[in-house]
Structures are given as C-alpha cells and as structure tokens.
Amino acid sequence: MKKDIEIGDWVNSYSKGIYRVEKIFKRFYDESSPLIPENCKIGDQQKNIVLSKRFLNSKFKKSLSYESCDESFISHLTKKELMELNKIISEKPQLVAELNEYEIPTLTTVYNSDLQIENEPDLQKVNELVEFIKNGKSFLEIKTEMERLDILHLKPKHFGNYKFQLFNFNEEYIEKRKIWRDAELTKK
Numbered sequence: 001m002k003k004d005i006e007i008g009d010w011v012n013s014y015s016k017g018i019y020r021v022e023k024i025f026k027r028f029y030d031e032s033s034p035l036i037p038e039n040c041k042i043g044d045q046q047k048n049i050v051l052s053k054r055f056l057n058s059k060f061k062k063s064l065s066y067e068s069c070d071e072s073f074i075s076h077l078t079k080k081e082l083m084e085l086n087k088i089i090s091e092k093p094q095l096v097a098e099l100n101e102y103e104i105p106t107l108t109t110v111y112n113s114d115l116q117i118e119n120e121p122d123l124q125k126v127n128e129l130v131e132f133i134k135n136g137k138s139f140l141e142i143k144t145e146m147e148r149l150d151i152l153h154l155k156p157k158h159f160g161n162y163k164f165q166l167f168n169f170n171e172e173y174i175e176k177r178k179i180w181r182d183a184e185l186t187k188k
Contacts, residue, residue, distance in 0.1 A: 005050060005074050010085055012077065014069040018060070018085055019052035022104065024071070025171035030178050032111055032139035032166075043176045050074050051107065055099050060084055062095055066104045109168040111139075111180070114160030115151075125149045126164070130183040133166065138177035142166070161188055 005011065005021060013019045027046040029036045036042070048071040057063040077085065089096055117123050132145050146152045154160070167182040 003076060005071060005076075010055075010077050010082065011050075011052065012075045012081075013050070013052050013054070013067055014073040015054070015067055016058040017054045017063060018056040018077065018081065019054050019067070020099065021050055021052050021074075022066075023051040025049040025051065025068075026173065027171065028173060028176040028178075030139055030173075030176065031143065032178055032180075045176075047071050049171055051104065053099055053102055053104065055095070056085070056088065060088060062098070064099060064102045066102075068107055107170050109171070109178070111166040111168075113164045113166075114156055114158075115154045115162040115164045115185070116156040116160040117154055117162050122151060122154060125151045126154070126162075126185055130185055133180055133183040136172075136174075136179045136181045138174070138179060139166075140177065142180065162186065163188055 005024065007021050007024060009021045011019050011021055026048055029040055029042050029044050029046060031042065033042075049068050050071050051068045052066065052074075054063055054065040054067065115126065117126060129142070129145055129149060129151065133142060137145070143152075163184075163186045165184045165186070166180040167184070168178050168180050169182075172179045172181070
C-alpha cells in the first residue's frame with residue numbers, strides 16, 4: 001500500500017536529489033485548461049502539484065533549491081536513502097536550519113494569447129480589461145468581461161500584433177477556478 005505524500009515528508013521529486021515537501025496544491029479543470037480528458041469536466045480535480053525544497057543532491061551533498069511538479073513524480077525515500085539522510089542530519093543539524101531559512105519564490109503560471117489590435121479604442125478596451133483582471137478574476141469572468149467590452153473579435157486565427165498574458169500566483173484557486181491576478185499587453 002502506497003503512503004500518501006504529506007507536508008514535511010522527505011521525498012524524491014522529478015529532478016534528482018532529496019526533497020522536503022513544503023506545500024501541496026489542489027488543482028481543478030477550468031476554462032483555462034488546455035486539455036480536459038473526455039471523462040472529466042470543469043470543476044473536476046486534477047492531480048495535485050507538490051512544492052518541495054531540495055536539501056541534498058543525488059550524492060547526498062547540500063544543494064538548496066526548490067521545484068514543483070505533478071504528484072505522480074513524487075516518491076518516498078527508500079530505507080537506505082532515509083538512513084543516509086538521518087545520518088547527515090544528526091552529523092550536521094545546521095543544514096536543516098539552512099533549509100528552513102531558504103525562501104521559495106512566488107510560483108507563477110502564465111497564460112499566453114495573441115490579440116490583433118488595429119485601433120486606439122480597442123487598445124483602450126484591452127487596457128481596461130488588464131485593470132479589471134488585477135482584482136483577481138477567473139478565466140470565465142475574464143471571457144465575460146471581454147464579451148462586455150466587445151473585444152473577443154481581437155483574438156486572431158493565427159498570429160496577432162500583441163501578446164496578451166495572464167498571471168496566476170502560487171496555484172491560487174477560488175471555487176475550483178484558477179485565479180488570474182495580473183495581466184500584461186505587449187506589442188510584438
């Protein structure tokens with residue numbers, strides 16, 4: 001029987017090394033999800049994202065960093081790895097203090113889209129949308145606002161003359177919808 005991954009567990013992650021689980025983020029399919037499997041719908045839970053601090057490299061030398069990945073890439077340490085880890089911690093307890101002090105930066109998810117903007121009124125409407133998003137909005141709320149502003153037609157079939165980006169921080173979801181807290185419009 002496989003034991004669930006919990007905050008504080010020592011684990012192997014996607015990249016080599018020994019990691020400590022710091023956070024576990026629940027994720028859900030929403031309107032911004034690129035692919036929703038046939039047997040799933042908006043609001044269904046996806047696999048969790050595990051955020052871990054790297055403590056040691058594969059040679060058991062100090063190597064502080066972090067990574068986040070799908071929970072399917074996470075596994076508990078073998079008995080041998082756990083024995084080696086415990087030996088290192090007992091010989092050099094200050095290493096754990098250094099790990100505790102290590103700060104993980106904000107995790108940022110970016111949603112990219114092209115827009116084809118040909119006139120000043122449409123540019124002003126998109127800038128209005130950017131301000132609207134800064135209050136924290138779901139993809140559905142953003143699409144509804146684009147409809148209200150009559151700017152959905154700015155999404156080109158292929159390539160646009162502007163790059164429109166949405167930003168989500170630290171896997172934030174409200175009511176099973178990803179929350180976008182910033183947006184940027186850049187001329188190509």
